[in-house]
Amino acid sequence: MTSIDYQQTRRFKLKKFATEGAGRLIIFLIGSVVLWAFISAFVVERPDRYLPSPLSVILSSADMLYKGSLLSFYSDTLFRLVFGGSIGILIGIPVGLLLGLNRTVADMFYPLLNFFQSVSGIAIFPVIVIWFGNSDTTVLIVILYTSFFPITFNVLSGVRAVPVRYIQAARTLGASRMQVVRDVLLPGAMPSIAVGTRLSIGFAWRAVIAGEMLAGRPGLGNMIFSGQEFDNTAQIILGMVMIGITWIVLDHFLLRPLEADTIERWGLVQR
Amino acid sequence: MTTLSKVSIAIQKRFGRQRLRKTILGSIPFIVLISLWELNTHFVWFEPIEIPPLSHVWEAIFFLQSDCPGFVAAFEGHYECQLSNHILSSLGRVVLAGVVGIPCGIAFGILAGMNRVVSGYLEPVGIFMNSVSGIAWIPLAIVWFGVGWETTLFIMLNTIFWLIFFNTMMGVRAVPKVLVHGVQTMGGSYLDTIRHVYFPGAMPAIITGMRMSLGFGWRALIAAEMIGGDSGLGFMIFVSAVEFKTEEVFLGVILISLIYLISDRWMLVPLEKWTIERWGLVWKPT
Numbered sequence: 138m139t140s141i142d143y144q145q146t147r148r149f150k151l152k153k154f155a156t157e158g159a160g161r162l163i164i165f166l167i168g169s170v171v172l173w174a175f176i177s178a179f180v181v182e183r184p185d186r187y188l189p190s191p192l193s194v195i196l197s198s199a200d201m202l203y204k205g206s207l208l209s210f211y212s213d214t215l216f217r218l219v220f221g222g223s224i225g226i227l228i229g230i231p232v233g234l235l236l237g238l239n240r241t242v243a244d245m246f247y248p249l250l251n252f253f254q255s256v257s258g259i260a261i262f263p264v265i266v267i268w269f270g271n272s273d274t275t276v277l278i279v280i281l282y283t284s285f286f287p288i289t290f291n292v293l294s295g296v297r298a299v300p301v302r303y304i305q306a307a308r309t310l311g312a313s314r315m316q317v318v319r320d321v322l323l324p325g326a327m328p329s330i331a332v333g334t335r336l337s338i339g340f341a342w343r344a345v346i347a348g349e350m351l352a353g354r355p356g357l358g359n360m361i362f363s364g365q366e367f368d369n370t371a372q373i374i375l376g377m378v379m380i381g382i383t384w385i386v387l388d389h390f391l392l393r394p395l396e397a398d399t400i401e402r403w404g405l406v407q408r
Numbered sequence: 409m410t411t412l413s414k415v416s417i418a419i420q421k422r423f424g425r426q427r428l429r430k431t432i433l434g435s436i437p438f439i440v441l442i443s444l445w446e447l448n449t450h451f452v453w454f455e456p457i458e459i460p461p462l463s464h465v466w467e468a469i470f471f472l473q474s475d476c477p478g479f480v481a482a483f484e485g486h487y488e489c490q491l492s493n494h495i496l497s498s499l500g501r502v503v504l505a506g507v508v509g510i511p512c513g514i515a516f517g518i519l520a521g522m523n524r525v526v527s528g529y530l531e532p533v534g535i536f537m538n539s540v541s542g543i544a545w546i547p548l549a550i551v552w553f554g555v556g557w558e559t560t561l562f563i564m565l566n567t568i569f570w571l572i573f574f575n576t577m578m579g580v581r582a583v584p585k586v587l588v589h590g591v592q593t594m595g596g597s598y599l600d601t602i603r604h605v606y607f608p609g610a611m612p613a614i615i616t617g618m619r620m621s622l623g624f625g626w627r628a629l630i631a632a633e634m635i636g637g638d639s640g641l642g643f644m645i646f647v648s649a650v651e652f653k654t655e656e657v658f659l660g661v662i663l664i665s666l667i668y669l670i671s672d673r674w675m676l677v678p679l680e681k682w683t684i685e686r687w688g689l690v691w692k693p694t
Contacts, residue, residue: 165529187552241433248434249441255672256665257627259543260642262634263649263657268458343541343624347631350546351646358544362635365547373547381540388539 189371194378197371206360211379214345214356221277222341225284226334233292233333234322243297250290258283258344262351276348283344288333295329296322327403328396335392342384460655465662468655490644495663498640501561501629502622509568509621514614517576518606527577534574542567542628550636560640563632564625571621572614579613580606615683619676626668641667 170191177190184190189197201207236246258279269275299322307321349358357376364372420428442462448454449461456464475488482492520530542563549559549566587605596604633642645660 161528162532165532168529169533244430245433245436247430249437252438252665252669255669256661257630257668259627259631259634260645260661260664263645264654264661266649267652267654267657343543343627346541347543350543350635351631361544361547365550368551370548370551373551377540377544377548380544381536384539384541385535389535 186368186370189374194371194375197369198375201372201375207375210356210360213354214349214358215383217276217280217349217356218338218342218345221280221345222284222338225281225341226288226337229285229288229333229337230292230330233289234296234318234326236289237293237296237322237326238318240297243293247293250286250293254286254290258340259347262348266352271352271354273354275352276345276354279344279348280341284337284341287336287340288330291329291333291336292326295326295333298329299325324403328400331396331399335388335396338387338392342387346380457652457654460658464655465658468653468659472656491659494639494641494644494660495667497557498629498633498642499667501557501564501640502626505561505564505568505625509565510572510618513569513572513617514576514607517573517614518580518602518610520573521577521580521610522602522606524581527581530577534570534577537566537570538574542624543631546632546635549632555636556638559636560629560632564629567625567628568621571624572617575613575617575620576610579610582613583609611686612680612684615676615680619672619680622668622672622676626664630664 173188174191177184177188181188185193198207236250237243261282262275262279265275265278269278303321303325304317307317312320345356346358348354349356350362353359353362357380361373361376361380364370364376445459446462448459449456449463469491472491473482473489476482476492477486477488482489483496487493520527545563545566546559549562553559553562583606587609588601591601591605629640630642633640634646637643641660641664645657645664648654648656648660
């Protein structure tokens with residue numbers, strides 16, 4: 138018996154399907170839902186209060202879909218994330234580039250940006266509430282804040298990391314200041330712009346959820362928070378699953394490939 | 409040569425010219441910000457209820473601690489020492505969650521990472537649990553444990569455990585099989601491979617996981633204390649904001665960021681550097 142024969146057997150194919158790729162994911166999903174249903178049915182007392190079964194979560198989602206509230210909550214949250222996040226990033230990239238142009242200015246603002254990157258948006262939330270009240274503006278400002286600082290800080294350090302040799306080479310070949318920015322600094326900072334974008338969106342996503350909970354604006358965060366207030370645990374779990382899946386889709390299918398592609402394409406300078 | 413230039417040269421030699429330049433330049437924006445803040449109290453561009461005077465923020469420390477009987481009582485958690493109680497209760501949760509969460513995360517992470525099939529199944533669990541950010545667990549934690557310290561501890565523990573578990577698992581999986589086989593060929597047992605290969609090999613990933621879990625965990629803890637806590641810095645700033653005691657809010661925000669910065673930059677970053685230098689054979693950045 139050669140190994141080729143073995144590889145064609147049904148048992149081998151089954152084993153391969155069960156341990157790799159999509160098959161593994163399907164088996165894992167079915168397994169975890171069965172485990173969840175088992176725990177909810179036999180382990181937990183009062184499952185509808187502490188851990189509702191998968192079926193009741195699906196029923197709750199159908200109910201909310203029928204009423205239209207689920208989609209409106211979801212679109213509110215996504216809109217906040219996209220709107221606030223993109224404004225923060227679109228302001229952050231030019232600011233980071235401008236600050237990075239001059240070594241003195243860059244050294245000056247590096248610790249400041251580093252400090253504000255560490256001050257979480259959730260911590261300044263009460264301050265913003267005092268200034269603007271429990272409004273949509275408050276949530277938006279918190280998102281802007283959380284997305285602006287990581288990207289600016291990353292762009293600044295990315296521009297600084299471009300070797301001076303490349304700038305000097307471009308200058309020697311007669312490039313103007315604009316050309317240096319366009320052809321050397323911007324491509325050189327590309328990988329850190331990608332890394333910063335992913336970081337910014339990651340922090341902004343957490344800030345959206347927390348902001349909606351604290352300010353009580355309609356959205357996924359408020360959906361799970363009101364689920365707790367009205368003893369509707371199925372709604373909480375539904376919201377959590379949606380939050381998790383949205384972030385996985387966003388991170389693994391949009392931001393990570395973007396980051397990997399950017400580093401592959403522009404990452405020469407960083408090495 | 410005047411005395412002044414002699415002193416300046418001596419200082420530059422002592423601390424290093426570049427470092428001195430960076431420190432002084434870096435402090436300029438902070439000085440400008442603080443002086444703008446101070447000017448605001450004189451010219452009142454913004455009302456004190458919106459931006460409190462710097463001196464009020466400083467006095468808030470003593471106001472909150474005013475009835476504290478003494479230094480020892482502050483550590484024992486006397487109920488009159490409000491500020492130190494809030495700080496200690498936040499820090500206590502971080503320490504407690506770390507003491508429980510880090511060893512558990514490392515142990516399960518190594519066990520799961522040693523087997524390729526098991527780790528393949530558990531990888532989506534880790535990704536999902538890290539994606540449902542700590543904050544999203546707060547309502548469910550309130551349902552399970554009620555408002556109080558259990559909820560906030562659970563949020564912190566949850567964040568720490570899954571990040572450490574996932575990072576350890578990935579770190580263990582990245583250890584080249586050749587090294588494991590090498591130890592086994594020379595007669596090493598399973599325990600030996602864990603002690604001498606997997607654990608040191610995963611060490612840089614574990615430390616990175618610790619840094620990440622402090623970063624995400626601290627944020628989640630503050631949010632948890634605001635929503636479902638009854639003590640801690642997050643609780644303090646939230647209650648003060650409701651009562652419009654802006655100076656206490658500012659004090660709390662500054663304390664929260666300082667505690668995070670000090671623990672991250674002075675404890676975890678040097679630890680990370682040292683670990684990568686010492687054990688970074690297997691996995692080296694740059």
